[in-house]
Amino acid sequence: xxxxxxxxxxxxxxxxxxxxxxxxxxxxxxxxxxVCIGEPNAGEADKLSKYGVTKLIVVEGxxxxxxxxxxxxxxxxxEGIKTLILANTYEGKSIAPRVSVLxxxxxxxxxxxxxxxxxxxxxxxxVFSGKGFAYVQLNRENKIVAITPxxxxxxxxxxxxxIVKTSVSESEKxxxxxxxNKTAGKIPLTEAEIVVSAGRGMKGPENWGMVEELAGxxxxxxxxxxxxxxxxxxxxxxxxxxxxxxxxxxxYIAIGISGAIQHxxxxxSSKVIVVINKDPEAPFFKAADYGIVGxxxxxxxxxxxxxxxxxx
Amino acid sequence: MSVVPDTTxxxxxxxxNTKFNTAGVQFIINPYDELSxxxxxxxxxxxxxxxTVATVGLADSDxxxxxxxxxxxxxxxRINAEPVxxxxxxxxxxxxxxxxxxxxxxxxxxxxxxxxxxVCGLLGALLNWPSVNVxxxxxxxxxxxxFERDIDGGRETVISSLPVVASAQxxxxxxxxxxxKGIMAARTKPLNVVAPIAVDGFGHYSSFESPSAKQAxxxxxxxxxxxxxxxxxxxxxxx
Ligand SMILES: Cc1cc2nc3c(=O)[nH]c(=O)nc-3n(C[C@H](O)[C@H](O)[C@H](O)COP(=O)(O)OP(=O)(O)OC[C@H]3O[C@@H](n4cnc5c(N)ncnc54)[C@H](O)[C@@H]3O)c2cc1C
Ligand SMILES: Nc1ncnc2c1ncn2[C@@H]1O[C@H](COP(=O)(O)O)[C@@H](O)[C@H]1O
Numbered sequence: 001x002x003x004x005x006x007x008x009x010x011x012x013x014x015x016x017x018x019x020x021x022x023x024x025x026x027x028x029x030x031x032x033x034x035v036c037i038g039e040p041n042a043g044e045a046d047k048l049s050k051y052g053v054t055k056l057i058v059v060e061g062x063x064x065x066x067x068x069x070x071x072x073x074x075x076x077x078x079e080g081i082k083t084l085i086l087a088n089t090y091e092g093k094s095i096a097p098r099v100s101v102l103x104x105x106x107x108x109x110x111x112x113x114x115x116x117x118x119x120x121x122x123x124x125x126x127v128f129s130g131k132g133f134a135y136v137q138l139n140r141e142n143k144i145v146a147i148t149p150x151x152x153x154x155x156x157x158x159x160x161x162x163i164v165k166t167s168v169s170e171s172e173k174x175x176x177x178x179x180x181n182k183t184a185g186k187i188p189l190t191e192a193e194i195v196v197s198a199g200r201g202m203k204g205p206e207n208w209g210m211v212e213e214l215a216g217x218x219x220x221x222x223x224x225x226x227x228x229x230x231x232x233x234x235x236x237x238x239x240x241x242x243x244x245x246x247x248x249x250x251x252y253i254a255i256g257i258s259g260a261i262q263h264x265x266x267x268x269s270s271k272v273i274v275v276i277n278k279d280p281e282a283p284f285f286k287a288a289d290y291g292i293v294g295x296x297x298x299x300x301x302x303x304x305x306x307x308x309x310x311x312x
Numbered sequence: 313m314s315v316v317p318d319t320t321x322x323x324x325x326x327x328x329n330t331k332f333n334t335a336g337v338q339f340i341i342n343p344y345d346e347l348s349x350x351x352x353x354x355x356x357x358x359x360x361x362x363x364t365v366a367t368v369g370l371a372d373s374d375x376x377x378x379x380x381x382x383x384x385x386x387x388x389x390r391i392n393a394e395p396v397x398x399x400x401x402x403x404x405x406x407x408x409x410x411x412x413x414x415x416x417x418x419x420x421x422x423x424x425x426x427x428x429x430x431v432c433g434l435l436g437a438l439l440n441w442p443s444v445n446v447x448x449x450x451x452x453x454x455x456x457x458x459f460e461r462d463i464d465g466g467r468e469t470v471i472s473s474l475p476v477v478a479s480a481q482x483x484x485x486x487x488x489x490x491x492x493k494g495i496m497a498a499r500t501k502p503l504n505v506v507a508p509i510a511v512d513g514f515g516h517y518s519s520f521e522s523p524s525a526k527q528a529x530x531x532x533x534x535x536x537x538x539x540x541x542x543x544x545x546x547x548x549x550x551x
Contacts (some may be wrong), residue, residue: 136397
């Protein structure tokens with residue numbers, strides 16, 4: 001049996017959880033157990049069963065996120081499980097190390113491949129902020145693997161699922177959440193399949209309307225380069241790169257970004273990269289699949305019009 | 313505090329792709345650890361106490377550790393071992409933290425070389441302390457730690473008692489840089505080298521790989537940008 005931690009966001013299992021399920025079901029020969037904290041919405045368990053989850057354990061009694069309490073609940077409900085798969089999200093990464101200590105296991109985060117089990121258990125993980133990959137052999141019997149969103153194919157494996165409920169007591173309030181502020185309706189950058197990103201070439205925050213409009217039409221999240229967030233043109237949560245967020249969307253559109261090595265570090269694993277820059281010598285073109293040399297202020301309106309037309 | 317290759321480094325591998333090629337590479341304080349160090353200094357200035365820097369590394373880390381002392385840390389501990397993996401590092405750090413009796417431990421959100429993002433949570437579990445990841449604000453008020461942290465798709469404020477371990481995210485503070493006085497003072501500050509404890513293997517890096525090279529870019533005419541949308545839709549099939 002392989003386990004997954006099914007992180008839920010207001011009762012919903014996001015794509016990254018389904019990827020964890022697909023991953024687990026491809027390496028397990030006898031089913032997949034998912035642990036989820038708090039009751040998921042109606043119909044959500046079926047999403048898991050489509051990707052091979054045979055049993056869902058719903059843990060009740062924990063009322064707010066605390067890495068320590070969550071990890072204990074997960075480890076306690078996965079006794080006997082040798083391999084645990086999680087999504088490499090902020091929540092997944094807060095929990096995975098703690099669970100690995102409780103399970104006395106070997107931990108790999110940032111994993112981008114299924115394991116090679118021909119000789120032990122070796123996974124490929126991203127290192128050097130997008131500038132390299134490493135093959136890591138996990139030596140302990142118990143293994144904890146956190147997978148990068150968008151790196152594992154969502155392979156269907158429909159099975160029937162049983163659901164059991166259990167409850168734990170919130171013994172100690174270790175950390176207490178005093179407020180939560182979610183950017184409602186926005187697609188989290190780390191999970192977005194399409195990202196529209198812009199840099200200093202946009203001249204000022206007042207010009208981001210076009211960037212947001214294009215992103216809206218494509219169902220994309222927005223991102224930016226470091227100077228743009230340093231100057232507070234955009235929130236820091238949009239900053240991608242070596243010292244920002246590392247992303248791996250299917251499509252990354254970079255507008256008015258030069259393509260400095262530190263920026264590329266965070267985005268170079270994107271499947272398709274589009275660069276729009278008025279300087280034909282901009283280094284970003286070397287990392288791009290498609291490009292347009294020209295003024296963003298002339299090109300964006302054309303792209304917006306074409307995206308609207310393509311939608312209809 | 314982890315010591316990492318400068319952010320402009322071209323990453324290559326040697327010995328049949330089994331080792332990171334350090335030839336000509338400049339090493340720096342991990343950018344997130346510049347933040348955690350600065351924040352630690354701010355916290356002791358507002359409250360009281362001292363700041364210790366702990367690094368798992370070999371003697372070649374000493375120059376970078378001296379820089380942290382120049383920025384303002386009171387003393388440093390170097391655990392004399394190659395930092396082979398996050399779990400190994402965390403076990404070593406947990407040992408010196410327990411011996412030192414600290415109230416708060418700050419790490420970076422991740423090291424920009426191995427990108428594990430593991431050490432904060434591992435330390436929390438090994439020490440049996442609460443852990444708070446990716447913090448954009450950290451304050452100690454009346455003996456409690458107050459945090460603002462990034463969560464998937466938003467931010468959250470959190471309060472914890474001490475001791476606690478937390479990791480630094482960009483936006484936490486403006487990193488300090490050493491001044492002349494600090495550099496002079498750093499020369500005589502204690503940098504204690506200790507032997508590692510024995511822990512068994514968690515994982516083993518068998519080989520490395522560079523990202524596959526891109527094909528040449530396909531350019532579209534600026535007057536006819538609509539063609540790009542068409543190619544993304546019908547050729548690349550990504551929209
Ligand atoms: C330690 C360290 C860490 C760093 N980490 C990061 C990181 O994580 N992420 C990051 O992004 N950067 C990072 N940087 C900064 C990085 O080196 C670059 O300075 C930064 O990425 C440049 O941002 P930019 O491309 O938006 O701006 P610029 O370099 O100013 O480039 C602007 C680009 O826009 C183009 N342009 C101008 N006007 C137009 C127009 N009208 N139409 C079309 N194109 C136009 C220009 O030709 C130019 O290529 C880091 C630097 C250091 C030292
Ligand atoms: N060799 C090391 N010595 C001391 N601290 C480290 C070391 N490696 C990582 N850390 C700390 O753990 C954080 C996260 O690292 P990682 O889990 O490797 O991504 C870093 O920002 C450092 O604060």
